[in-house]
Amino acid sequence: MAVGDVSMPQMHVVKGVKIGSAEAYVRYQNRRDLVIFEFAEGSNVAGVFTQNAFCAAPVHISKAHLKVGNPRYLVINTGNANAGTGPTGMANAEATCEKLASLAGVSAAEVLPFSTGVIGEQLPIERLVEGLQPALDSLEEDAWLDAATGIMTTDTTPKGASEQFVLDGITYTMTGISKGAGMIRPNMATMLGYVATDAPISRELVQQLLSEAVNVSFNRITVDGDTSTNDSCIFVATGHSGGQEISATTDPRYTAVADVLTRVMKRLAQLIIRDGEGATKFITVAVEGGANTQECCDVAYSIAHSPLVKTAIFASDPNWGRILAAIGYAGVPNLNVENIQVWLGDVQICKDGGAAADYTEEAGATEMQKTEITIRVDLGRGDAKDTVYTCDLSYDYVKINADYRS
Template identity: 75%
Template sequence: MAVGDIHIPHMQSVKGLKIGTTQAYVRYPNRRDLVIFEFSEGTHVAGVFTQNAFCAAPVRICKKHLSTEDTRYLIINTGNANAGTGEEGMKNAYAMCEAVAHEAGIKAEQVLPFSTGVIGEQLPIERITNATPSALKTLNDNAWLDAAHGIMTTDTVPKGASIQLELDGIVYNMTGISKGAGMIRPNMATMLSFIVTDIPISKPLVQQLLKQAADQSFNRITVDGDTSTNDSCIFAATGQAGGQEIQTENDPRYKIVKDKLFEVMKRLAQLIVRDGEGATKFITVDVKGGQNTQECCDVAYSIAHSPLVKTAIFASDPNWGRILCAIGYANISDLDVEKVQVWLDEVQICKNGGRAEIYTEEEGIRVMSKPELTIHVDLGRGNAQDIVYTCDLSYDYVKINADYRS
């Protein structure tokens, strides 16, 4: 059950991009599970990937191909992660690229492969390679929603975001999709995300923009604290809408594009949390008063990862001691607990390290019963601030993950 605002807007087409989808029957019948992106020549493509040392075969192939050739195609399958699959998995990931390259008349190194689904099973590669021609035949300018459906696994809703912006009299589009509901933790998660714009941006800046936006969006969410093997986020700039290329940070257009990219990626990241497996509540953890953003982030994640905090929120139980406990084990050196203050929305529960005199259990229950709430923390030791987004932990989370492979 997705929480709160999950509206998917009309997703604008992007000049220089076509998308095709088909049914490859990778794991389940009667559903789209193979998606192909085709970029125009000259598109600049960047990626950020999982920090899990056991990264999947397609992640390893993506990193290699991005470093050697200009990318023209992406191929994405669901139902099987091709992770923990050894040398055969590497061969299968490369075979996905070869299948596209053969049909498109390009190098296999110009194709990036992506897989998501069950870990530890060999990819049914023939189903994918046999279905590749039919996916390519469906390439068109307006298939974003089909693609959003085609990359889903345990997601309950497709996830997309799209904006238009005007620079020097030219209207540009920026559209993206993502998938992810469980095994979500910072440093990328079991998620895939693909964002494309027709703004002309130099290749180094495309990578820089992606890294900056990912750090404040996809690297600021957590559902269950597990870092996956397959996380990948791609940002591509086709440049096909015209205009002068943005080549430096000093270009006044750079900040505008940076802000818009962050807007899109933040929306996609929040949609993942809102669709967290079994989630019933969307939680913002806002920590200020740190000496630097890192310690604010550490405290925010300590709270957001805590199973005791997350289950208390699910039960609408204002057991605020669990929040204090999580702050305490965030490893903040020389933390003066008598300066710490905590609120649930506007209700102060902790002042100067102890229970706020004005706090009542009834007010705590009222806030925790809401589908969306914010935990505010003031560490009282500086001016830094950071925010993390998470969800509660419910009975359904256990059920979904216990039955995932059936």
């Protein structure tokens, strides 16, 4: 059961984007498991991908195709990751691109493939290919919800975000979807994200905008500390609502678009945490007072990854010594523990490296019982800060992952 408000908003249509889906029986019956995005000619496409050295076949091919030019189609299957599948997996991913390209009348290099699901099993390529034409036949502008549903694996709910904004008197749209619930610690969970806008943005800036937004959204979440073989995030600017192209970071519209993209992608990233496998609590780990942002991030992730911290939060046990231990082994050089301050919500639990004088176990337990918890740490070393989002670790996480292939 997801934590907090995970409802789908109104998913505004992005001009120049069409979406189709089909039931291809890649792994499961009677559910959408194949999704196609079609982008209008002239759209600019950017991507970021997993840094896992064992990345999946579709990741290799998508990265190669993006280097060639601007893709016109994305094809996404769920139920099978096509990772750890060797030369056959590469051939299957290439065959998917070639078949869709043939049906759509484009080159294979204009197709990006994506897969998510079980690692180490070969794609049922015949069933996948048979689903391409039905997916193409269903292409329409207003199908974001179908796409969000069609890319789910262990997700319990579809994930979407959408905003409209005005630049120079023109109304534009930014809409996106994501999927992921386990194997989440993107390093660019099994995580996929697709965001599109009809604002006119140059290809170079589309990539820059995506990289900057990913760094404060999908690169700041963790469910279990596992970086997937398939993590991918795509950002598309079709330019189909008109206006002069944004081609310089000094253009005031660049900052406006960056703000919208960051909000949309943070929402999509946080939805993954709210729907983390077995999650009962949504946790914000905010670290300030660092000498630089990297050490703030290191401390935040150290806390967010700690199974002892996460299980204590699941049990509503204010065992704050586990938080101090995680801070201590985060690898911050020359850390003076006497400068450390820690809060649970508004309750200070640690002052100057020891128990706060007015802290009570009852106050800590009250904070731990909330479904949304903030752990705030002040390192007392400088002005840098960073934030990571995570969830608790429950019995259900083990059950879900023990049964995943059954």
